[in-house]
Amino acid sequence: MGLGAAVLTPTQVKTANLIRQWISGFPGIQKQAVQQAFESASLPKIRRALRLLEELQEQRGPRLDVELLSTYNLEPLLPVLQLAMNCLPSRACPRLAPLNSIESHMAQPAQSQVRAVFGARMIIWRIEEVLPEALYPFSHGFPERLSASVDQLLERIERVVALHRRNSLGTPLFLSTMPLPVNLANPVAAAQHCAGPYASVSRVNQKIYEVAARGVGVHVLDLASWAAFEGEAHADAMVDFLARQPLSAKGQVSFAFFIARCLRSLVVPRRKVLALDLDNTLWGGVVGEDGVNGLKLGHEFPGNVHLRIQRELLELRHRGVLLVLLSKNNEADARQPFESLPSMILKWTDFAVRKINWNHKHENLREAARELGLGIDSFAFLDDSDYEREQMRQVMPEVLILNDSSDPLQTLRALWETDAFDSLVVTEEDRGRHRDYTLREAREVEGHQEDLEVFLKSLEMEAAIEEVGPSNMERVVTMLGKTNQFNLTTHRHSRRHVETMRASPGSIALALRLRDKFGDQGIIAVLLAVRGDNAATLVIDSFLVSCRALGRGVEDALWAAMLRRALRKDVQRVEAKYTPTAKNSIVAGLYDRLGLRRIRHNSGSTCYLLEPVTFVESPPWIPLKDENQ
Amino acid sequence: MNKNDPLLDLLLEFFDLPAGTRPENIRQQLLPSWDSLAMVQLITELERKFLVNFDIEEIQRLRSYHEIGDVLSRKAVSLKAPLVS
Numbered sequence: 184m185g186l187g188a189a190v191l192t193p194t195q196v197k198t199a200n201l202i203r204q205w206i207s208g209f210p211g212i213q214k215q216a217v218q219q220a221f222e223s224a225s226l227p228k229i230r231r232a233l234r235l236l237e238e239l240q241e242q243r244g245p246r247l248d249v250e251l252l253s254t255y256n257l258e259p260l261l262p263v264l265q266l267a268m269n270c271l272p273s274r275a276c277p278r279l280a281p282l283n284s285i286e287s288h289m290a291q292p293a294q295s296q297v298r299a300v301f302g303a304r305m306i307i308w309r310i311e312e313v314l315p316e317a318l319y320p321f322s323h324g325f326p327e328r329l330s331a332s333v334d335q336l337l338e339r340i341e342r343v344v345a346l347h348r349r350n351s352l353g354t355p356l357f358l359s360t361m362p363l364p365v366n367l368a369n370p371v372a373a374a375q376h377c378a379g380p381y382a383s384v385s386r387v388n389q390k391i392y393e394v395a396a397r398g399v400g401v402h403v404l405d406l407a408s409w410a411a412f413e414g415e416a417h418a419d420a421m422v423d424f425l426a427r428q429p430l431s432a433k434g435q436v437s438f439a440f441f442i443a444r445c446l447r448s449l450v451v452p453r454r455k456v457l458a459l460d461l462d463n464t465l466w467g468g469v470v471g472e473d474g475v476n477g478l479k480l481g482h483e484f485p486g487n488v489h490l491r492i493q494r495e496l497l498e499l500r501h502r503g504v505l506l507v508l509l510s511k512n513n514e515a516d517a518r519q520p521f522e523s524l525p526s527m528i529l530k531w532t533d534f535a536v537r538k539i540n541w542n543h544k545h546e547n548l549r550e551a552a553r554e555l556g557l558g559i560d561s562f563a564f565l566d567d568s569d570y571e572r573e574q575m576r577q578v579m580p581e582v583l584i585l586n587d588s589s590d591p592l593q594t595l596r597a598l599w600e601t602d603a604f605d606s607l608v609v610t611e612e613d614r615g616r617h618r619d620y621t622l623r624e625a626r627e628v629e630g631h632q633e634d635l636e637v638f639l640k641s642l643e644m645e646a647a648i649e650e651v652g653p654s655n656m657e658r659v660v661t662m663l664g665k666t667n668q669f670n671l672t673t674h675r676h677s678r679r680h681v682e683t684m685r686a687s688p689g690s691i692a693l694a695l696r697l698r699d700k701f702g703d704q705g706i707i708a709v710l711l712a713v714r715g716d717n718a719a720t721l722v723i724d725s726f727l728v729s730c731r732a733l734g735r736g737v738e739d740a741l742w743a744a745m746l747r748r749a750l751r752k753d754v755q756r757v758e759a760k761y762t763p764t765a766k767n768s769i770v771a772g773l774y775d776r777l778g779l780r781r782i783r784h785n786s787g788s789t790c791y792l793l794e795p796v797t798f799v800e801s802p803p804w805i806p807l808k809d810e811n812q
Numbered sequence: 813m814n815k816n817d818p819l820l821d822l823l824l825e826f827f828d829l830p831a832g833t834r835p836e837n838i839r840q841q842l843l844p845s846w847d848s849l850a851m852v853q854l855i856t857e858l859e860r861k862f863l864v865n866f867d868i869e870e871i872q873r874l875r876s877y878h879e880i881g882d883v884l885s886r887k888a889v890s891l892k893a894p895l896v897s
């Protein structure tokens with residue numbers, strides 16, 4: 184029953200490494216307490232760490248309420264769940280719904296006083312409770328009747344998601360997959376039939392992946408994969424019988440931190456850029472010294488390790504992580520392998536920015552950040568040189584250093600294990616990000632025209648105005664969570680909050696989709712406004728433009744579209760606010776430029792008023808396409 | 813800290829009891845916080861700390877400091893030096 188030994192498994196070592204990064208900003212005493220709690224899995228140590236974290240609560244970020252609905256007993260796990268979630272930069276509060284009450288609990292509408300509205304909801308179930316007959320197929324009409332039972336469970340999964348949609352006001356839903364039963368007689372026979380226990384579990388999990396793939400705001404908590412990585416040691420049959428709690432002591436800790444990692448994507452934006460070097464990373468050897476023919480890259484050891492590193496990097500680039508090359512080399516030398524080494528997977532053009540010179544890497548990184556219009560804290564860094572990593576760590580502590588060794592296999596492991604690029608959703612915008620930045624570079628080269636307006640007109644832009652709704656909600660919430668520079672208030676609203684806001688009477692919630700001669704740039708600006716004290720007053724809650732589209736006047740186009748709608752609603756006053764942050768000085772004078780009047784300063788914010796409200800035109804180089812006008 | 817009695821230490825810490833609590837007063841009947849949830853957590857904690865597995869009969873006897881000590885002694889656990897912190 185007990186696991187006991189303080190020796191960490193390989194999976195636990197990986198988790199311990201991640202936790203170390205999560206809590207790197209904690210004071211020493213809290214850091215040590217969390218590490219001890221994790222490594223010992225001791226309840227008193229977990230409680231102690233929690234008490235110490237309580238002291239930091241106010242500094243820890245926004246509140247994150249997590250509702251857990253389960254078919255087995257999570258109550259004994261509550262302290263460790265609390266601890267794991269509080270290692271995120273949020274004041275997380277897990278709450279358990281009554282045991283095995285998924286549908287009845289979810290049927291209560293979110294507005295109901297008996298149930299709070301949550302930042303995330305998780306449904307955690309397992310085959311032992313939801314389809315117990317799968318464990319005993321021959322006692323339950325194998326194969327036909329058992330298959331029919333599985334079909335009923337698949338329908339139940341659909342119903343649960345529909346129920347969540349109806350009553351949750353857009354709260355993200357995590358559906359757990361179901362681990363294979365650990366305690367099952369005759370596993371050989373169990374695997375022999377498509378209606379057997381293993382195949383039945385597989386069908387159920389497939390369904391869960393499918394509903395998550397098609398449902399906005401529905402995500403997978405992949406406990407089946409987690410359990411497979413953990414092995415049988417995560418389970419404890421005795422406590423399962425005793426308290427319907429199936430996890431061992433170590434299993435509980437691992438389970439809790441796995442859940443926290445999945446939630447982390449809701450509160451921590453992923454790193455947008457990976458800056459890396461060439462020699463001994465993309466290939467073995469130093470191109471300037473060994474020459475192209477002396478480099479190790481291919482299907483033989485150790486070139487196959489570098490080949491795999493390149494595959495990982497290419498995958499990241501296609502998922503929307505920009506790659507930046509930082510290499511101390513002569514450019515001609517650095518280009519040569521890209522042009523003549525047949526095994527190269529990455530192309531020269533896969534890098535959004537290339538800085539190949541003899542400058543300090545931190546200087547080149549800063550320059551790359553400026554060119555991309557991104558903050559330094561959007562960067563992760565990979566380099567085989569201890570010196571380069573140490574210098575980056577000291578000069579730019581905001582940059583996340585991924586690897587800690589010059590060994591290429593360790594570099595590869597760092598790419599496998601990092602959570603820096605975790606995301607629950609990979610959007611079309613993410614997938615096209617590299618192209619967008621490449622096009623931007625092309626535009627900037629074309630842009631050496633004396634007359635900016637002539638240049639902007641030459642881009643043949645068109646601003647399509649969309650109401651914020653299900654079709655663009657994912658992107659709008661992502662932008663609210665990530666946009667730092669052109670963002671007047673930096674309100675990090677949840678999906679639920681945006682849903683509520685757009686549904687409120689008198690509100691205006693708009694997204695701007697930009698098209699130009701290079702293609703569809705996607706949603707690049709958002710404006711959310713709500714009714715003020717009376718129907719004649721409109722209050723701008725959020726106004727933001729993606730850094731990909733700065734300097735083209737799209738904000739003027741969106742402002743014009745908003746005013747048209749406001750006038751249609753007989754709005755006579757528009758109130759707005761600029762709240763300065765470390766990154767949004769670019770918009771400090773925006774409302775002045777748009778003709779609003781400063782009326783007061785309030786807790787660091789500048790409040791503006793537009794009265795009377797009059798019609799303004801979109802800039803001549805961005806015609807508005809507004810279907811609701 | 814009772815250097816010579818790791819079981820007492822564990823129970824004092826687990827139930828958040830004052831250092832001077834007499835061992836014979838550490839009984840489920842006398843501690844309101846020793847409910848069924850605490851029982852499950854305590855079993856996990858004992859197994860983790862003393863590197864043992866309890867069987868069903870033993871679990872039903874884990875109701876006080878003395879009974880736990882007795883079960884652990886029968887499992888040849890040395891209560892002088894725990895293996896895990």
